[in-house]
Amino acid sequence: MASLDQYSLCPCGNGKKIKFCKCHEHLPEMQDIYRMISGEQNVAALDRINANLKTMPSEPWLLAMKCDLLLRLGELESLEETSAKFIRLQPDNPLAKLHRAMVAIVRGNTEEGASLLLQSIADSGETIHPMTAMVGMNLIEFIGQRGSILPALLHAETLLDLGQPMQQVGMSAYQSIVSDAQSSSLLRESIPSPVDPGDAPYAERLDEASSLIEAIRISGAKTKLESMIREFGPQPAILQALLHCQLILTDGESAAATCRKLTQCPDLPEHQKVYYQSLAFDLSPQSSGISLKDDLVVYTIEDPEFESKLATVKSLQPVPVDQLKEMLQMMLQEEVPPKVAYVCTDAVLQEQFAESEPLRVGTWIAFYGKQTDKPARLVALEANSGYQKKQIDSIKSDLGLNSVKRELIEQLHLPFVQRISSQVMIRQQIPDERRLALSDAIKHLNTEEALDIPLECLGNQSMREVAGKAEYRVALQAVLLSWQARNPSGFTDADFDAIHKRLQVSEPKLSPELDVFDLVGGAAYYWTDLANIDPQSLIQLMQSSLTRGIASMYQPLIDRAQSTQWPEELRGSAEYTLHNLKVRVCSDPNEAEKLLARIIESGKKLNVSIGSAIIERFELLSMLGRHGEARVFMENAVRENSSDPTLMRYIQSLMQQSEMAARGNSGLGGQSSAGNIADAGGANSSGIWTPDGPSGSSPDSAGGGSKLWVPD
Structure with missing residues (x-):
């Protein structure tokens, strides 16, 4: 822990250096307490602070240091009491708001926690308190565990905009969220920007609300937007701006209600109505009738x-x-x-x-x-x-x-x-040659079951029953989008095209010349017209689909990439990304091994991390019984890539397992610890479960699911 001097930021949390803060007269006492904390004499430091508070009960630096100590010691009840006093005496202090936010998050009140966190950031100006990262990450983790994926994403993006070191913390959270293929892809992309209000009578006030949002004055913006809706009615641009506020304040129910209102806006095109209805399904399935x-x-x-x-x-x-x-x-x-x-x-x-x-x-x-x-x-x-x-x-x-x-x-x-x-x-072993047929049969079984389930959003009718009925067209398309966005195992874009045709609805196809993601968020993965996409946009879509695990779109992207005339400056990156896509859908382990070798070579030329590809190829070679080749390959790879952090962590893990095996506690054996690609097209890739199969296996571990780095 660094020393405390007059040029350090004041512990009171107002963003000033001690020399220029009114707390400067207490610097010697601050230094004594700081040294005690640095020496991990936390209880003694707490006693010293409490003694000082008897004579100086309103000193913000004492309250701030006490809050910090109580947080370290896990004394939640005392932290709640002290932070309440801190914020009562210093209502505009960013640090006081951070401590209150932390208490609210731990108590499960994420709306209050998010509001206080955002207020603290807005009040901090250019000097963001380091505790912001801790509170932000705790909020992101807490709401993420509760299924509030899109609010968690927006908070990660907020941290990304705050510069270092918040940017590093935000990036870690952001990557974790967007790569979670178990979550709907609609929740892992930012929402569209508000439409241009033109010369509407509310345009100036909407600009004011937008400025408040940009300044992270979210609660003020929300109040202004709600007032505008009462005066001008549910206008699309106002509702879209309000939706952002509700989401970042973690109010999922209100956000879902706003999405449903957007679906009813006559001025919005149908594809946006479908998107917002589907987003409502994901934000609040119960209140949205799905x-x-x-x-x-x-x-x-x-x-x-x-x-x-x-x-x-x-x-x-x-x-x-x-x-x-x-x-x-x-x-x-x-x-x-x-x-x-x-x-x-x-x-x-x-x-x-x-x-x-x-x-x-x-x-x-x-x-x-x-x-x-x-x-x-x-x-x-x-x-x-x-x-x-x-x-x-x-x-x-x-x-x-x-x-x-x-x-x-x-x-x-x-x-x-x-x-x-x-x-x-x-219950009985499946011949390898029959696995693909069984997978297709199970997919058909699940499809027929889905089409016959009555849903409240469809008037308590099934999808099959409302097919061809104009009044349910938007809701039906939204159900299908919500289904596809969940990345159901084994389903391809062609499968969903066929389901759309059976239900007499068409899937939107949007020109890549538009900013499709800013029109329909995560629906862009499925609705971008690949037939007319330019090479630069295509490679960006391929890379983003890989990062987010949009499995149903892998094959259409492969087909389009293989028919594209790539310009010279994109050829290397396109080859690397195409091989990554191919290995994801490959069902032949021998072919997958060759693809991984190509990925490694392409990655070297692009100077990107290839540790994950090396690991997968090594494990695949071992699984195929080519142990000698696997060993030589890994020895060479370690020599050539000794600075690759992913590869080094893997080697360290292998060494630890080897030591445990030597002690008789466990053994590596000669088999692959992953074996993902060998199962492609087999049981686990289509919801098949066997009594002796691995517990907790993920459907996404099949189908050649290599977790490879892709350049964004």
């Missing part, structure tokens, strides 16, 4: 033979209790785990794949034996639509539950897109 209702219920069991009866039901497959234990504890506030647990299944694809015994996995049930203070119980999550409802209804009939006392604990809302990616359990 969630499915499941009932968490408990049956009181009096039959002493009931547990034995469970084991006789063929459509119930036992699962380890530990898989449900944590979830049940959270849902039921139940410390005692169930005696047994099952997943519900039904036989599917019997005509084509009966020999593999495919079973579609649905919901779950858990049986609790009789306890001292509680009777025997069966807890179940009962779906109210789709194949899972048919499964649970059949099982209830088999177990005689229709005449048993049923208690509704809670009604849960599940986003539609999570329900339609069913897993299929394969």
Whole structure:
């Protein structure tokens, strides 16, 4: 920790150096406390601060240092009390607002935390307090875990605009968010800019609100925009500016409502209406009418033979209790785990794949034996639509539950897109030559299921039922966009083109001459007209699609890139990016290994990091049984790329595992630790689950999913 002198920033947090701050007369005492903190004498320093506060209860530097110490010591209650006093005495102090923001975030009040953080940044001017990065990252992590991906992205972009060292922290958060292919791509791109209001009567006031947003005076801008809506009505430009404010203040429900209002604006083109409706689905599935209702219920069991009866039901497959234990504890506030647990299944694809015994996995049930203070119980999550409802209804009939006392604990809302990616359990080995056919069959099964589920946003009708009805055209296109933006495993852009045709709607195609991302955000990945795209725009779209894992667009981008006449200055980058795309869709491990070799060579010419490609090729060679070649390749790669941080971290990890193996705790063996590409086109790439398969495997780990650096 650096020393404290008169040219250091004052601990009070007003942004001035101590020499020019009114706190300067206390410099000797500050230095004594600072030395104690530097020597990790935190408790003694806290005692010294408290003693000073008895005679100087309003000194901001004392309150600031006390807040900092309490935060280090994890004393949340005391921090809340002290930070409240700090901000009451210093309402415009940026540091006081940061401490209050931190308390609000830890307490789960993200709207207050975001508002105070943004106020602190705005009040700080050019001197941003270092604590801003910590508060910002805590907010981003907290709201990200709660599914508020787009607000987290906007806060990461805010940190990026603050210069070093905030820029480095913001970039780390930004890259983590945009590369998470499990999240909707609509939530991982910034929202469009407001449309030009022209000479509208509210144009001048909108400019004022925009200036406030640019100055990060978000709460003031929000108040002004809401006043304008009351006076001028829901104008698109006002709503778009308000949407930004609501999102960065982490108010997802209000943001979703604003998106729905934008969908009703007659002046917006249809493609923007579809985008905003789909964004509303992602921001708040329940209030936007695209969630499915499941009932968490408990049956009181009096039959002493009931547990034995469970084991006789063929459509119930036992699962380890530990898989449900944590979830049940959270849902039921139940410390005692169930005696047994099952997943519900039904036989599917019997005509084509009966020999593999495919079973579609649905919901779950858990049986609790009789306890001292509680009777025997069966807890179940009962779906109210789709194949899972048919499964649970059949099982209830088999177990005689229709005449048993049923208690509704809670009604849960599940986003539609999570329900339609069913897993299929394969009980017998699948021949390699049949895996692709099985994957296609499962994809077809999931598609047909999705088209038949009634949705509130479609008037409680299914997509199939509203096909061709003009009044549901925008909502139907929005559902399809929301589905594709979730990157469903195994689905391609051609699959979604076919679904659009079946439902009698067309997918928008926007000219690349427009700023498509500023028109429709993340929908640009699917709606940009590739037939008329220029080379520079194409390579940018390819790189961005790779970074964000837009898997359904890989093949169309490959096809377009291969037919493009690349100018000389783009040829090297285009070749590198094209190989990256190809390895993502490659189902032949031998071909994937060759592509990785080309990626490494292309990367060397471009002087970009190739550590990830080296690692994947090494693991793939090992998996193919070419261990000697793999070893020689890695030895050469380490010599030639000894400064590559990704490669060095991997080597360090291998060495640690080797040491553990030598102690008899574990072993590397000769097999690949990843094996991603070998599974491409196989079971895990299409929602197939096998009882002996790796737990927690990600669908995106298949299909040649190499995590390669791409130049943005």
